[in-house]
Amino acid sequence: MALHNTLGKTGEDLADAYFSERGYTLLHRNWRFSHYEIDIIALKEDKLHFIEVKMRSSKIYGHPEEAVTKKKFQYLLNAANEFLHQHPHYRHVQYDILAINQYRNQKPDYFLIEDVYL
Numbered sequence: 849m850a851l852h853n854t855l856g857k858t859g860e861d862l863a864d865a866y867f868s869e870r871g872y873t874l875l876h877r878n879w880r881f882s883h884y885e886i887d888i889i890a891l892k893e894d895k896l897h898f899i900e901v902k903m904r905s906s907k908i909y910g911h912p913e914e915a916v917t918k919k920k921f922q923y924l925l926n927a928a929n930e931f932l933h934q935h936p937h938y939r940h941v942q943y944d945i946l947a948i949n950q951y952r953n954q955k956p957d958y959f960l961i962e963d964v965y966l
Contacts, residue, residue: 859903862956863888863946872897884927888946896938898928903948912947913961921966 864874872890879886888899900920902912909915924943932938943964950956 858950859901859948860887862903862948862950862958863899863901866946866948866958867899879927879931881927881930884923884930886924886927886931889931895940895942897942897944898924898931899944899946900924901946901948903950905950905952907951911959912949913945913959916945916964916966918966921964 860877864877867874867888867890870892872892874888874890875896876886876889879889886898887901888897890897890899900916902915904910904912921943928941928943932941942962945961945964947959947961948956949959
């Protein structure tokens with residue numbers, strides 16, 4: 849598996865634990881529609897969260913949240929619209945970005961950006 853794929857899986861595993869510890873119910877991971885993907889779909893109280901996860905293991909490419917471009921966010925919206933079409937009973941939704949930095953021999957550092965709209 850390529851290094852970026854391994855890092856992505858590690859990031860999603862860390863994100864699963866992060867959200868579970870904070871009372872979210874994880875519904876889907878890597879939910880796909882056509883060529884779109886949602887990293888995590890989770891429920892907390894009565895709100896459905898569509899979550900984009902970005903992780904970095906070095907500072908060379910900047911902060912992970914900077915990798916969520918308008919185009920990437922539009923892909924998230926397109927996938928979320930299809931999910932809501934298939935599951936119309938959800939009324940309250942939110943789009944979030946979880947940025948994770950984990951440098952060698954250090955604990956992960958999390959930065960949650962809630963209720964994003966670009």
